[in-house]
Amino acid sequence: MESPTRGEIPVRQKALALLARREHSIRELSRKLVARGIQAELVRTAVSRLRGEGLVSDARFTETFVGQRMAKGVGPIRIRRELRERGVDDATITRYLPRDEEIWLDSIARVRRKRFGAGRPVDAGERARQMRFLAYRGFDSEQIRHHFASQDDD
Incomplete structure (x- = not known):
């Protein structure tokens, strides 16, 4: 692989500084660099090189992002939407988003308990x-109906 040209070096340094803080999707990194006034062509070239070197990866970003959002009690629909907004393709999202419904049902129970306490809703309005x-x-x-149905069975 060729070494970066003189104009690409500052772009690469800015990109690496962003990546040192946290993972970014390819689109997200590109947008941030363009927003900093860097020419789109230089950004495309630099990001392409970083991608080739494995320094930026939508797959790695997605894996990290899914784990972080799940830990915060965010559900699959919202995670999928947020990843799409960041330019991650559906195949990558599907690969890293858990398909096991039990994981999501456990997450619903945790989120609901944290927000509303362990008791059941007192009436239909609260439910x-x-x-x-x-x-x-x-x-x-x-998933929500299943959670409340399993609560009613208890």
Whole structure:
């Protein structure tokens, strides 16, 4: 691989400084560099080189991002949307987003318990409020219904 040209070196340094703080998707890194006033062509070249060297990776970013968002109690719908906004393709998202429903049901239970306590909703209005909150957090309606149905069975 060729070494970076004189004009690419500052771009590379800025990109590496961003990557040193946290993982970025390729699109996200490119947007940040362009927003700093760097010519789009220089950004494309530098990011392409970094990608070839394995220093920026949508797969690695996705894996890290999914883990962080799940730890914060965010559901699969919202995680998928946020990754798409950052330019990650659907195949990569699907590869790293857990498919095991039990993981998401455990997450719903944790999020709900943290926000509303261990008790059951006292009435239909409270139940609807909790369901809206869980939908906002990114859980799908089937997961939410399953959670409340399993609570009713207890």
